[in-house]
Amino acid sequence: MKNSDGHWLLRQRTEDVYATEVAEAVVADDRLTLYSAVQHVASRDSTIDSALLTVECSSPAEGVISVRTTHHAGSLPRGPEFALAERPDHAAKTRRDGAVVELSSGSLELRVDTSGPWRLEFSADGRRLTTAEGLGTGFTLVGGERHYSVAQLSLGVGELVYGLGERFTPFTRNGQTVEVWQADGGTATDQAYKNVPFYLTNRGYGVFVNHPGQVRYEVGSQDVGQVRFSVADQSLEYLVIHGPTPKEILDRYTALTGRPALPPAWSFGLWLSTSFTTDYDEATVTRFVRGMAERDIPLGVFHFDCFWMKAYQWCDFTWDPDVFPDPEGMLGRLREQGLRISVWINPYIGQKSPLFAEAMRAGYLVRRPNGDVWQWDMWQAGMGLVDFTNPDAREWFAGKLRALTDQGVDAFKTDFGERVPTDVVWHDGSDPERMHNYYTQLYNQVVFDVLAEARGADEAVLFARCATAGGQQFPVHWGGDCDSTFSAMAESLRGGLSLGLSGFGFWSHDIGGFQNTPHRAVFKRWVQFGLLSSHSRLHGAGTYRVPWDYGDEAVEVTRDFTRLKHRLMPYLYRAAQQAAAHGTPMMRAMVLEFPDDPACGTLDRQYMLGGDLLVAPVFSEDGTVEYYLPAGTWTHLLTGRQVEGPGWRRERYGFESLPLFARPGSVVPFGDRDDSPVYDWADGVTLRVHAPADGETVVTHVPGRWDDGAGDFDTHRVGDTVTVRARNAPGSWRAVLAGPDGYGAPVAAVDGVVTLTLPR
Structure with a gap:
């Protein structure tokens, strides 16, 4: 919340109150509690008619320090809350040395000199990371009534800020005002579908604001040397997370908020959609699938977008009988061709849907304070919103999805979930402002759990648009509604990279763009980008995205890059495993x-x-x-x-x-098949060796689709000789060395060893 008018003045009707000095410090074994006066206490008179801030400092995990500032502590608990996985076996350490008190967690340290002006200093390995001083801890009153808790952390010279979710604005957040507030605003504005109150910087730390509602950030935009953030609450908690590397920051952050699930191997193949508002029936679907096969383009997933259901009845989870009279038979025929099936859903129930009256009678829809069901006509006529805080509503919604998985559906595209009202009453009494962002977490978890139950935990995968902190546990996420231009392609990439720096391991986008029809050049370049992404889906709005609609060359590009991605599966799946294990995005x-x-x-x-x-x-x-x-x-x-x-x-x-x-020194495994992403990746693998450093050993792990199918290889260079040795390999394999004139001839392993010679 920007409340300043330049450096010296405040905007009208705002009152700022900040910590000035420590009135008392209580040091326990593993935490500090600081009572901060908001004015200099010169005498006992100074303690009257003045606020006192309680600042609790603790550590939920190694390398993480939490700071919670509370003004008035009498507010009733208001859910929802982010679920953080604290480490009960971890213990922070405290120390008092005269007027100085310290809290340390691993190599991260918080230092407070209680004899001087208010200042929280965070450092690691003897290097200062950031400080909260001056205007760094306090609250703001707007109009004498609205209360915002405020914190501010310093930025160093050259310090760059990243993250805060999937944002399509300039990549570094410096100079931006950011509102963490879910919105359906496309990819060409400062609004975002995936809002995450977490940022990291290039100075070795990240900051997570533990508040599920609206968080307002001024990233070097109120004071160019500070990141300021605020919440409309009496209390604010933020966690400083040390790295020092960006990967280590994400590792610690996702350990707290949840690791990404590992998507099934088949999901890395090419997805083809009916597109959004196009006309289609089983004959259209059959023509698309046959057309891909005739053009030798491997297809992994077929997706039915919204008009698989009857117009005005979204969602009733029932196939439109006018265009799909035999859905079970159709899905069976598609699955016989080796395809997986995805269908579009959302959490809204249109008034014409037979499910609306059913859900209203049972109390499964969100209500207004007077007891009426909340409704509007934006998107679906008279639609209501499923109340996922109600356990019975969750089970009711899940039951509708189970009927679809029984028919043969393998994945759900969980669209929408951003436009969540705040003038409502939730079943469990959750605060509407806090539930606005958090709703997506409940929505996606219900759907993900159904798939895990029906197909197994290692087979569950979504195609989700909205998310908040913790949403990375339910992949995959895609970038939302973009135009079909090169500019939109670039803004989509910015959003995906920003989301990756916010803890999300898997991300996709609409190949060709969503709105309008792409120029042939745009389509072909987007195909390359899309098939070199985590997940790859051809999808649009009013026109189809089948490659032959964009020319013969588009067919060739789609074929070649789909097959390239399949050959890269030994490499890509290892990167996916790293995302699931450590939160490092693909x-x-x-x-x-x-x-x-x-x-x-x-x-x-x-x-x-x-x-x-x-x-x-x-x-x-x-x-x-x-x-x-x-x-x-x-x-x-x-x-x-x-x-x-x-x-x-x-x-x-x-x-x-x-x-x-x-990359220099890398060993990239290429699989032996290009017709599918699912095969025994280690058997017949070719290891491409690139500019190895003399005297160094590179360890390459090739994951297996089965427990005994993995391979491990050591590549070592001495002078002009490069030796590749299998520690274990389930079948035949080869190695090839890159040189000034390109790749050499592949050499087959003999007794688990390949010897290569660098060209002179």
């Missing part, structure tokens, strides 16, 4: 992999796919692209061409290619 902003390279701090038109592949999508009709390579010898994965970094390059690419480079 699509990684350059700063995540190269935090010590200053040039990578602001890059948002390229990314690392996993730890070893650099992707720079082409955002121009003529194929011109600018990209940056960090230090070392990089190898173009499609041609074997080697390029030296660091430095910027400006090149032109045809539609058969784009900047796709293997």
Whole structure:
């Protein structure tokens, strides 16, 4: 909340009250409690007619320190709350040295000098991270009534801020005002579908505001050297999370808020949608599926968007009999072709739906304070909203989905869930303002749990649009409604990279763009980008996204990059495992992999796919692209061409290619099949070795689809000789070395060893 008028004045009708000094410090074994006066206490008279802030400092996990500031403590508990996985076996340490009190958690330390002006100083390994001083702890009264708890943390010179969810505005948050408030605003505004009150910086720490409702941020926009955040509450808690690397920050953050589930292998294949408002029936679906097969484009998932149900009746979870008279038979025929099935749903019940009256009678819809069902006509005529705080409503909704999984549905696209009213009463008494953002968590969890129950925990996958902190547990998420232009493609990428830096491991987008019909060049370039993303879906609004509608070359590009993604599955699935284990996203902003390279701090038109592949999508009709390579010898994965970094390059690419480079020293496993993402990845694998460093060993793990199918390989260079040795391998395998003239000939393993010679 921006309440200043320049540096010296406040906006009218605002009153700011801030911690000034420590009146008393209570030191326990594992926590500090600071009682802060809001004015200098010169005598006992100064303690009268004045506020006193209670600041509780503790540690829920190693490397994490929590600061909770409370003004008036008499408010009743108001849900919902984020579920944080605290470590009961972890214990922070405290120390008092004269007037100085300290709380330490791992290498992270909070230091407070109680004899001086108010100042909380966070440091790690002897280096200061950030401070809260001056205007850093307090509250603001607006109009004499509205109460906001406020905190402010300093930014150092050159410090860059990232995250706060999937945001499509400039990649670094510095200079921006950000409202963490769910909105259905497309990808071309400052609104966001996925709002997460967590940011990290390039100085080795992150900050999570533990409040599920609206959080307002001024990121260097009220005071250019501060991040200020506020909530409309009597209390505010934030957690400082130490890294020092960005990956370690995400590891600790997702350990608290939840790790991403590991999506099933089949979900990494190509998804094809009916699109949004297009006309379609079983004949259309059959034509699309047959058309992909005839053009030799492997298809993994077919998605039915909203008009699988009858108009005005969303959601009734019933196939429109006029266009799908035999849904069970149709789904069976699709599954016989090896396809998985996804269908679109949302948490709204239109008044014409037979389920509206049923849900209203049972009390399953959100109500207004007078007891009426909350309704409006935006989206669906007279629609109501399912009250997921009601356990019976959750079970009722889940039952409708179980009927679909019984028919053969494998995944649900959980659309909408952002426009949640605040003038309502929830079944469990939750605060409407806090529930507005949190609703998505309940919605997606209900649907995810149904799939886990029906298909098994390792088979559950969503295609979700809305999320908040913790939502990363229910992948996959996609970027929402974008236009079909190069600009929209770039803003989508910014949003995905921002979401990855907010703890989300898996992300997708509408290939070709959603609104309008893409130019053929846009479609082909978006296909490349989409098939070098975590998950890949062809989807649009009023026109189809089948490749042949965009020309023969579009068919070739779709075929080639789909098959490339399938061959990369041994590499991609390992990156997916890392996301599930540590919260490191599959699509990684350059700063995540190269935090010590200053040039990578602001890059948002390229990314690392996993730890070893650099992707720079082409955002121009003529194929011109600018990209940056960090230090070392990089190898173009499609041609074997080697390029030296660091430095910027400006090149032109045809539609058969784009900047796709293997990292210096990397060993990238290529699978033996390209017709499906699901096969025994280790059997027949080819290890591509790129510019290995002399004297170093690279360990490559190739995951297996079955418990005994994994392979582990050591690649070691001594002088001109590179030796690749299998520690275990379930079948045949090969290795190939990149050199100045491209990739050499693959060499088959003999007795579990391949020896390669560097060209002179």
